[in-house]
Amino acid sequence: MVLDNLGSSLRGSLDKLRGKSRLDEDDVQEIVKEIQRSLLSADVDVSLVMDLSDSIKTRALEEEPPGGTSARDHVLKIVYEELVGLIGESTDIPLESQTIMLAGLQGSGKTTTSAKMAWWFSKKGLRPAVIQTDTFRPGAYDQAKQMCERAEVDFYGDPDCDDPVQIARDGLEATEDAEVHIVDTAGRHALEDDLIAEIEEIESVVQPDLNMLVLDAAIGQGAKEQAQQFDESIGIGGVVITKLDGTAKGGGALTAVNETDSSIGFLGMGETVQDIERFEPNGFISRLLGMGDLKQLSERVERAMSETQAEDEDWDPEEMMQGSFTLKDMQKQMEAMNKMGPLDQVLDMIPGFGGGIKDQLPDDAMDVTKDRMRSFEVIMDSMTEEELENPRKVGASRVKRISQGSGQDEETIQELLEQHRMMEQTIKQFQSMGDGDMQRMMKKLQKQGGGGGGMGGLGGMGPF
Ligand SMILES: Nc1nc2c(ncn2[C@@H]2O[C@H](COP(=O)(O)OP(=O)(O)O)[C@@H](O)[C@H]2O)c(=O)[nH]1
């Protein structure tokens, strides 16, 4: 995650302030140093880092904390506000008909992002189409077409045409029925004049409402020049940072955003069409500071749960959170989790889980792969209602019978039962959080999630 280091080291420094009501110069100095260190190692531009740390320092020392506020909360608020100022608002993406063109160097993730964004718009109820104008890279047509099939969105490309401007023109006509047009363009290994000329020509035909620059999170200080050049030629209104599921921290992209006065619109978090998130500065920084990204979380939970619930009217997640945890619940959990995306990303968004708690969970708890889920499903189909409700009753002889019935070996059945036990245990821990963190968190989720589908917020959060 972007600035992940900052999150943990800053949390460490801030925790040292616990119990203090006044800050001295040394306290502030230590925190500011921590912030500088992390931002610099994340490739954020040096002068930007200095500006930021100066204002945090000045404000922390000069501003009087409001009555009753601890020193820790006061600093936290200042750091938070300054970081919001640095990162800026999310790019405005209205949910209406529009044309968006993607620009960026080869390999930055444009084609992937165009399919992801189309998927995102389709989930928002709009009809998107992707127009693929890359005639430079062999295989670009097939790649884009396949991703759009996976995203179940309209697609236009022409593998026999080598004029990107012509393809753009034809594409707009062919996808007339779509509401949102996303135009994918070619890149090069480096910025070259002919690339700039080509993209300017496409832009004059397409006349996009928004040009977005797609940047790999791993880009370092080079982001600055790239962003400036694209900005000069077509005008950049928003940035997409891709590959944030990797180890890169994305500081270079932040630099670019600041240089061009644009903003971040989307984050790419993986290779599949669903691995896209709308950039949310507040939530993003909340997560960074270990406060949990409540808004994003509830959005994902809502979406996954409404899909899962639509498939099975009888299943009530709230009942599960209060009562016993059956194998049926587990199946629903796994389905919901798969829809939400990788579990550790989901966990990062839960308040309090971003830090150490996640590490205390057994590795296996995260390891609910699609294949495993499929065998588990086959096994569960061979189990009786009684066994599904009461998995503890499944002894050796029943395992043998289920194995014969499902064609799965006994070991896999034991694994399923073990997985269930593990999840049950975690759920119990969760339940026992009781009146403290847990309820606060559910309240927040309910408030922010808008209560769609009677979901009671966290009900669908999986065993966590
Ligand atoms: N892990 C990960 N890989 C990504 C992401 N976005 C793109 N990629 C991969 O990066 C490579 C280049 O992406 P592509 O969309 O072809 O870039 P383009 O040349 O700009 O169109 C492909 O292998 C993608 O699968 C992301 O968010 N996470």
Ligand SMILES: [Mg+2]
């Ligand atoms: Mg491409």
